[in-house]
Amino acid sequence: MAVETVAAHTESSVDLGPAAALSCRECGERFALGPIFACASCFGPLEVAYDLPSGSSDELKKRIEAGPNNIWRYAPLLPVPADVADKPNLNPGFTKLVKADNLARELGVTGGLYVKDDSGNPTHSFKDRVVAIAVEAARAFGFTTLSCSSTGNLAGAVGAAASRAGxxxxxxxxxxxxxxxVVMAAVYGGELVGIEGNYDDVNRFCSELIGDPLGEGWGFVNVNLRPYYGEGSKTLAYEICEQLGWQLPDQIVIPIASGSQLTKIDKGLQELIKLGLVEDKPYKIFGAQAEGCSPVSTAFKAGHDVVRPQKPNTIAKSLAIGNPADGPYVLDIARRTGGAVEDVNDEQVVDAIKLLARTEGIFAETAGGVTVGVTKKLIDAGLLDPALTTVVLNTGDGLKTLDAVADTSQATATIRPSLDAFRAAGLATS
Structure with missing residues (x-):
């Protein structure tokens, strides 16, 4: 099945595989591939548009399944050159989709509950996916410095990927x-700069740096490379469907920081449908935020289309973006699919981290606690159907956010090295 998404008049001299142009999400104007992120006409955000593969869906499916066990198996659907797998890269992706039967019993889910556990990526978060795509764009555009504004995980992913790519x-x-x-970002040897303020202050500074001669030759993965960077999140959609036997999930719960991940997962699902790789059926997308930084959830529950910025105050720092760029698009997707956007407080985040660890042996960072906590809240509120197949995202490793659970995760007892002491502590249960 051929899918043509881009008019032939837009030309580019760079090789990014099936990527044909950049397209404005607001007005639809197209631009040649380049390190730009905003429409020159309406200032809307740009995203990659494709000439996707032609031929039968069965042939494409076989090609994907014969590929490497990382995101490059989906190279025909990504803005990367055909030989991307041969280049020095961290090769992230194809992480585990865990059938979470124990957690399902705790939450009363009967239709099948899965955790997409992205803590298994090279730097232990989903950010390795998006950075891998951005590295290829940086190479194509001749950048020599890779940079970003980050709430933490992205900093480590950029540092590691840059080191690997030279x-x-x-x-x-x-x-x-x-x-x-901080340690996981600094260890890779690049420069790590702390900015006084929150993430939104950091992001504003980076936007200023791009426009200054000091930033010449710099590829900011989530600013001037953002259209390419965001496409890496589509691979989560591809993997989930492939790991479910080329089936769409009925429901998926996704954490929201900038909102890009959620929008790109939806884009990936739509591409799979258009290409005939999965059978078209309704699915619902749910967004998850921390109460202390919940601008999208607040707007959704109030019935608003405008997302009002908030000052973050939450332990879920990886989601602490008070002015999320893709917030309005998240609202559109949640409403279009019949989903919702919900939030949980910090205590519920901690409880959910420990619940997932206790039931499935998965130690999630705070963002994973947010998605599990919101899943529970949605079920309790009757918004998420426990009889349907549900996928919950864990986007990072709990070792990155030990402080969140340190106070409530201590040794059960300290005893002398004797059996009598063990019995006296009440631990010798049958």
Whole structure:
């Protein structure tokens, strides 16, 4: 089945595989592939438009299944050159889709509950996916420095990917980030710069740097490379459907920071439908936020189309983006699919982290606690159907956010090295 998505008049000299142009999400104007992120006519955000593969869906499916066990198996659907798998890269993706039967029993889910566990990526978060795509764009456009504004996970992913690709890295983070994420970003040897303020302050600074001669030759993965970077999240949709036997999930719960991940997962699902790789059927997308930074959830529940910025105050720092760029698009998708956007407080986040660890042996970072906590809340409210197949995303490793659970996760007892002491502590149960 051929899918033609781009008019032939737009030309580009760079090789990014099936990527044919950049298209404005607001007015539809197209631009040649390049390091730009906003429409020159209406200032709307740009995204990659494709000439997707022609031929039968069965042939494409076989080609994908014969590919490497990472995101490059989906290279025909991504803005990357055909030989991407041969280049130095971290090769993220194809992480586990865990059938979470124990968690399902706790939550009363009967239709099948799965956790897409992206903590298994090279730097232990889903950010490796998006950065891998951005690296290929940086190479294509001749950038020598890879950079980003980050709430933590992205900083580490950029540092690692740049080292592997032989690029310089310089990343910017809020000054009060969790220490684990600071270490995991700094260890790769690039520059790590703390900015006084929150993530939105960091992002504004990076936008200024791009327009200054100081930023010449710099590829900011989530600014001037953002259209390409965002496409990496589509691979989550591809993998989930392939791992479900080329089936769409009925419901999927996705954490919201900027909102890009949720919008691109929806885009990926739609592409699979158009290509005939999955059977078209209704699915619902649910967004998950922390109560202390819930601008999209607040707008959804109020019935608003405008997302009003908030000042973040939550332990879920990886989701602490008070002015999410893709917030309005998240609202559209949640409403179009019949889903919802909900939030949980910090105590519920911690409880959910421990629940997932106790039931499935998966130690999630705070963002994973948000998705599990919101899943429980949605079920209790009757908004998520427990009789349907549901996928919940865990986007990072709990070792990155140890402080969140440290106070409530301590040794059960400290005893002398004797059996009598063990019995006296009440631990010798049958």
């Amino acid at each position: 690029l310089r890295s310089c990343v910017f983070i809020p000054h009060d980030l969790e220490q684990g994420k």
